[in-house]
Amino acid sequence: MTPPTIGGIRVSTDMQADRYGPDRQREDITREAERAGLVITDWVEESITGTDHARAAENRYYQLARQHQGVNVVFSHPNRVGRHVEVTVGIARTIHQLGGTVWIAGTGNLRDRRNWKNFLRDAAEAESDHADIVDRLQRGKSSKAARNLWPHGQPPYGYRIVRDDRGKSLTIEPHPETGPVVREIFDRALAGQGSPTIAAYLIQAGVTVPRPHKSSQGLWTQRHVLYILNNEAYTGRRVFTGPGGETSTVTFEGLVTPAEFRQVRQLVSGRRTNRAARTRFPALWAGHLRCGLCGGSMSVFSNYNTNKAGEQTHYINYRCRNTYNTGVSALLAGAKNCNHRRVHNHTKVDEAGWQLFVQAMTDPAVLVASLPAEASGPDHSARLAELRTQMAETVRRAVAHHLPDDVLTSALEPLRDEMRRLERDSLPPPAQPAPDMTGLAAQMTGHLAGLSGLEERREALDTWAARLVLGPEGIERVEVTVYRR
Known part of the structure; x- marks a missing residue:
């Protein structure tokens, strides 16, 4: 069977085809294939950028070379393969190692040593040309920053670009819709709320997430919140570095004061941030389990069982931390001593507990019941x-x-x-009607269904402050926290 011939078209950006776009590349590739006696059977068209070097490791050509032994891949020019020499040459070399053959329009079959030598020369020139373009762009951006103009790129979430009559960027200003969201995030952080709590509030408020990533399913996560709380640009200044290492500070209207930003950073840095470090074992509910007898936390532990053949089986289980608090030292320390001596297989608990969590988060009645009790008046x-x-x-x-x-x-x-004032202040606030949780339940139905990875599910448990209560007979209940808007 004749191996297929693939035409590889790569344009410079996702949004536009540059002057050497798909049509011109297609013509050059078709002409090269005809000269070599090949017929293009399929086309692979994709976008590359000058900075996304990792794209080379993700392209389809390797997959095609594995599927079709002896496949021919025709590119129009070395700079259409990659921006850097190591990327350009690496793609061609890998396709050859997988049994395929790379052709370059105007150069020929790269399995020919003379053609390979010319290809290396052209690849080096392509990188040099690209470096010149990048240098000119960076110097232009650095010049704008030195004049206190917004130089390039998307502004931080909460801002929008102000442009002149020609469409050139001048500065950035708070966005009328998303700017207040950023201010709300900082206000809640200053009030002591953690990033999962803030993310849950934004989900309930129906705020659109700035840049959804795959695991977020289009909803806010604590990573979105922490990115905003860590971004010093919200104080109204951003430092840009030029190609020679020189720096320029662009100033604009801030959404928070420098003092507020420092205070938030102190609050955030003082918290435990690495959720996965609570256990080295793949236990979903680690840190979210409570004993049904004593109310204490439950720990993760593992052991090995060796059979007569010398084969080992690894077990990971949950057990109450207070079960084995015996002896004089525990007694002197005032430690609890719990009678919950059963160990629970983590696989069964993790799956059953997750299903209960999903049921709770997708049931409007349960969400309403999970609302914290309304605060009573102060006690005077x-x-x-x-x-x-x-x-x-x-x-x-x-x-x-x-x-x-x-x-x-x-x-x-x-x-x-003073007595009349204190008596008025002691009155409980008027009862608030229970909010409608139908919308949140519908959101969570689609969101949780798309979470399959351990870390994605752990983040969901963190966001909604989930707790799973385990008794000697098994799971007793799941608890979640939903915040009033």
């Missing part, structure tokens, strides 16, 4: 008792010393005013 009972004692003592002294009524009234009035 101690101060009110002090005021009553002071008022009684004031009256006693006024009677004992035969003070006029107007003197007694003026002495009691500030005490009465």
